[in-house]
Amino acid sequence: MHSRRRYVSLGLAAVVLMLGLTATAGVSAALASKERRSAAQEMDRQVDLAQAAVAGEVRRYLDTVDTLAVALASHDVLTPEAFERITARVPGENLPGATAVVFVVPADGRAAAEPGAVAAVQDAWRAAGANGLTLRPASGVAEHFFAVYGRQLDGRPPAPAGADLAEVPAIADVLRQARGLGGAAISDAALLPDDPDRPSAGRRRALNLATPVLGAGGRLRGFVLLGLRGQDFFGGAIGEVLHPRVTATLAANREGGGLLPVATAHPIAPPSDALRRTRYLDIAHRRWRLDVAADPRELPGASSDRPLVAAAAGALPSVLLAALVYLLSSRRAKAMALVEEATRDLRAAGREARDRAALQRAILASVSEGVTVVGEDGRVLLHNPAARQLLGTAEDAEHLEDWPAHYGAYRPDRVTPFPADELPMVRALRGVPVDRAEMVILNPAHPDGILVSVSARPLDRSGGGPRGAVAVLHDITELRRHETELAQFAAVVAHDLKSPLTAVHGFAAVAAEALADAPPRPETAGFAVERIRQGATRMRAIIDDLLAYTTARDAPLHLAEVDLRPLVDAVVAERTAPRPAAHLSRAVPDGAPPVPSVRIGPLPVVCADPNLLRLVVDNLVGNAIKYTPVGRPPQVEITASTGGGGVRLEVADRGIGIPDEEKGRVFDSFYRASPVDYGGTGLGLAICRRIMERHGGSIAVEDNPGGGTRFSVLLPREPADAARPDGGWRRLQRPAETRAITHAMARSAPGVEP
Structure with missing residues (x-):
């Protein structure tokens, strides 16, 4: 009988150990898989930066x-x-x-x-x-x-x-x-x-x-x-x-055929399991190849000890639990005594926990920021609910030494673990106030990581030294993301304005030299002044795009019944009107671009903001005309259909098209699809998407059968009143006057088919 009980105890312990180790292996595998995905995402971001x-x-x-x-x-x-x-x-x-x-x-x-x-x-x-x-x-x-x-x-x-x-x-x-x-x-x-x-x-x-x-x-x-x-x-x-740990190689066509590596940045021999990406750049009628490779363990935020720590943290409790099961099964009497003793301790701990919870509810009931209180021995006394939600776990770390590993605290570089002796609470225990120390919390509850600002103060210095410390935690992830977006916005604006400014500077020098010559050369000066004006026009177009991007996000909606036909007629008339010779592209040999051919089908009445909807139509029609091979007359078709609770407006062209791998990104801000020779700020389609989302609709792109691109705009038949900042009031309009003006503009534009 004794031997049989022993075998039963061993069997139960083995089952418990196997289940624990299986669960631990699953968690470690999931963490490792997530790190591989993070490495792939970071690698794609590095390739995009290099290509741009x-x-x-x-x-x-x-x-x-x-x-x-x-x-x-x-x-x-x-x-x-x-x-x-x-x-x-x-x-x-x-x-x-x-x-x-x-x-x-x-x-x-x-x-x-x-x-x-x-x-x-x-x-x-x-x-x-x-x-x-x-x-x-x-x-x-x-x-x-x-x-x-x-x-x-x-x-x-x-x-x-x-x-x-x-x-x-x-x-x-x-x-x-x-x-x-x-x-x-x-x-x-x-x-x-x-x-x-x-x-x-x-x-x-x-x-x-x-x-x-x-x-x-x-x-x-x-x-x-x-x-x-x-x-x-x-x-x-x-x-x-x-x-600095990412290797990039640029290769170009060589004489006699094939590709010749031109240069390598950060020449580091990648390992056999390195991540590799290849992109092709078409610039000035030449195709270049960009090869990027990196060790996934060297990429920011892509490698850590979390799988190993999870395996160790899961294996140890599994072994202990299996030993406890064996002990309880084989030594019942002794186990009962141990359980009784543990129960007494648990009851005492329960009373203490209830008293501490009552104190928390009394002090922190209305506090929305995360609050952490630690004792003078470094033990964590309490976290309020906001702190637990911010830290991503309901279980508190027992001691500040365990705090970084328990919650996944890292320095702002997202790679270096935050040292326990530099925690704001530890420094406050030493009597040093800390303001706005930043750390990243990266754990299963926050897989992408959040940036937290921590301020800490010593508690009760009346006894000659700190008897504890209190820390306030604040999530500043969104604030920092907005700051980053603002920096990227400024970088793009500076880059796009630099080229026309360079041209203005150069032609200003040409004009000055032409006027300073004896005798003066007014023809050369006039040509330079015209090029200066063109540079200023280009800068104004960039600024207009940026203003439209901000308007599409922040301007209040003024919904009204909009007849699509006069609105589209007005846009087409403006886009197809003959331009002065100074505005014509130098790519046109004789200075006269082909006349666009635009076919407009029957168009219904929709409920939308007229100004924002016109901005969408203008962007789509302008792109359809702009992205056409040089020398070929642009062909544009504008149609609409109803059904499915809304109106679908389609703008199709026979232009250069959009590669399949770039269709998912053309609506991102500042993204310009290949080829880049056509210029632009990369904001037009981002503006369209933002406007349609604010209307409760959507915008999509697909290949046009027979060549070119087809954009589809879905407008809901009646947007919800909640989307109307004016509570449903509609701006007074004069449809008859608007329709008469736009029809008159359409009649004056060539190439438009009713």
Whole structure:
């Protein structure tokens, strides 16, 4: 019998131990899975940052080259002094990796083979002031590209003028491409010619940016060529954006086909289980590949000891519980005595807990902030309900030494555990008041973590030293998130305003020089002033988008019955009206864009805010016309249908479309889908989504059968009165007058089909 009871006790203990260990393994696996997901999310964020930084820097370099070309073209005779004066500001443009800027003139290889042809080109530029210029034509080439003027940007001695750059295939190719495009172009990646002593794998990579310099009537006068060292350019673009433990490699097309790695930021050999991402960037008719890799254990917030701690914390109670089951089963009499003794202690602890709970309810009943009280021995005396909710667990830590591990307290970097001896309550026990100390609480109740501000004060110093401490906890997660969004908002605004400001600055200098010349050149000054006005117009468009973004979020709704037909007619009339020549894109060869073709179907009456709804329609129609390949007439179709408790308005086009992988992000603030050459602030669709959400509706995007994009806007037939800040009152309108004005505007716009 004794042996049988022993086996039963062992069996019960084994079952308890197995159940405990199984539960512990499940919790550890769940925590490890969550950390892997966090690592993947952080990796995607790092890739987005790198992609945006590279694309933005390339656009800035291309803008600089275009500005130099326009400034050089403004001089009828380009002298060395004029070249030096125009390029003098380039070193101050903060262009990491830039090696030299060169003015290049072309010459036909067959014509140059004739006696005296090269000498004639040489004499023409010597007459312009290039004294001592000696052109050295390469043999066996169809076309020569002579370097006439140059400015070194990397501190090296300047290369001698007169070299025939046709000897460098990558440079000759980008110059021909720039001439064919009529604008800026980027070369294939190539090995630097000044690294002949290095092995091929260790030689530095180079890129070249070129744009044509056009004279009167579009006559090609030469090229502006900007050389780049890939490693310095790439490091300057993303070196401070990426986490220092994330490795990024940029590869570009190489001469002869294939991809050549241009540069690597943070060259760290990733482990075999590293996270890897690949993105392709299409910029200036070139495709670049961005490869990003990182050890998931090195990413912020992606790795911790929580799975191991959970396993240890679960295994130990399981073993103890199994031992207790065995003890209770085998030694019943002794166990009963132990239970009785434990019960006496529990009853005493229960009375103490009830007294403490009564004290909490009396003192903290109306306190909404988290409050923690600790004794002079460091034991936690109480947490009020708000503190327990903030800390994410109903069980209190017994001692301050256990506090960081128990609640998952970390420093604001979300990686370093908060030291127990630096807790505000511990410092208050030493008599030091603490104000607004910040820590992150990261546990199963707060899997994404919350930022908490803690202030602590000593309690009762009448006995000569602190007898305890009280701490107040406040959740500042949302406050910090708003601060971060504000910082991102300011960064985007500064970045988007920098390019037009650069153009305004450059053309202001051109205008000043043209007016200061003797005699003055009013045509050049007028051209520069017009370009300044265009830059100011672009800045005003950016500011208008930002104001619309704020209005869509904060402006009160004024709901009214809105007839969609006159509203759409007015938007289409404005969007298709002929623009002055100064506003036309330089991508249009003859200066006259194709006339858009817009078909409008039957449209119903909806209940919405007229001004905000017009903003939605204007954004969708403007995008449909804007994102159309150059030279192709935009085709837009606007239709509506009713059903399902609302009205669905659809705007379809035959434009360039949106890649499937980007459809889920086009409604995010400041996000611009590929290709980025079409410009914009990335706020238009974010404004549309915010307006539709405030109306209780939605907006979606899908491919248009046959090519292009189709946007669908769902408006509820009658929004709830709770969504109306004016309590349901509707603003008085004059539909007849509005309809007459918008129909008149529609009749004056070409390409609109009723």
